Amino acid sequence: DVKVTQSSRYLVKRTGEKVFLECVQDMDHENMFWYRQDPGLGLRLIYFSYDVKMKEKGDIPEGYSVSREKKERFSLILESASTNQTSMYLCASSLGALRSAFFGQGTRLTVV
Amino acid sequence: QQQVKQSPQSLIVQKGGISIINCAYENTAFDYFPWYQQFPGKGPALLIAIRPDVSEKKEGRFTISFNKSAKQFSLHIMDSQPGDSATYFCAASIGGTYKYIFGTGTRLKVLA
DSSP states (O other): OOOEEESOSEEEEOTTOOEEEEEEESSOOSEEEEEEEETTTEEEEEEEEEETTEEEEOSOOTTEEEEEEETTEEEEEESSOOGGGOEEEEEEEESSTTOOOEEOOOEEEEEO | OOOEEEEOSEEEEETTSOEEEEEEEOOTTOOBEEEEEEOTTSOOEEEEEEOTTOSEEEETTEEEEEETTTTEEEEEESSOOGGGOEEEEEEEEOGGGOOEEEOOOEEEEEEO
16 A cells, blocks of 8 residues: 655644655655645645656745655745644655545644 | 536535535546545545546446536445545546646535
């Protein structure tokens, strides 16, 4: 089974803090994604990566950056956390084009 | 053009009944349509997926119907069970871009 593991289930951070969300997949997938999930808005793509050190902006990249130094690891960085970034963050990976994405269990981030 | 419109937002069905969730899209370049199931506190999990060269795909009690001309697809859950109570997301992707566009989700409750 594909396993996508997010480092934290719950995080509470203060406004202005730099926040790192880590994600690791164990199936040698090429593509990795970070989504944000908010009630009534579904899943919105923040960033994705189709190879090591490669990244592309999704639909809502403002206030976020990403890092992919190794194939299995994809990090989401909130440079200066704000309250409107309080959300559920979901990491996913997929093998290639026309292949379904597999999701981690999510990180619920609260910024106070 | 990039949106996937999902309805209804919520659905209540009696045990043994049929649950139907609908999605519509505009972009004819979409070529892969997965459905995801998400239980509270968990990440979305792939349920079933279809490509536009087939009109229907069935896996157990779950069926996707696809109408290419109408640019619509739907999920049917036959003999719905309380254990099916979850949020369901449709999605669409364009193979060459690796990006998935998600609907806003349908919260299904199956009454015992």
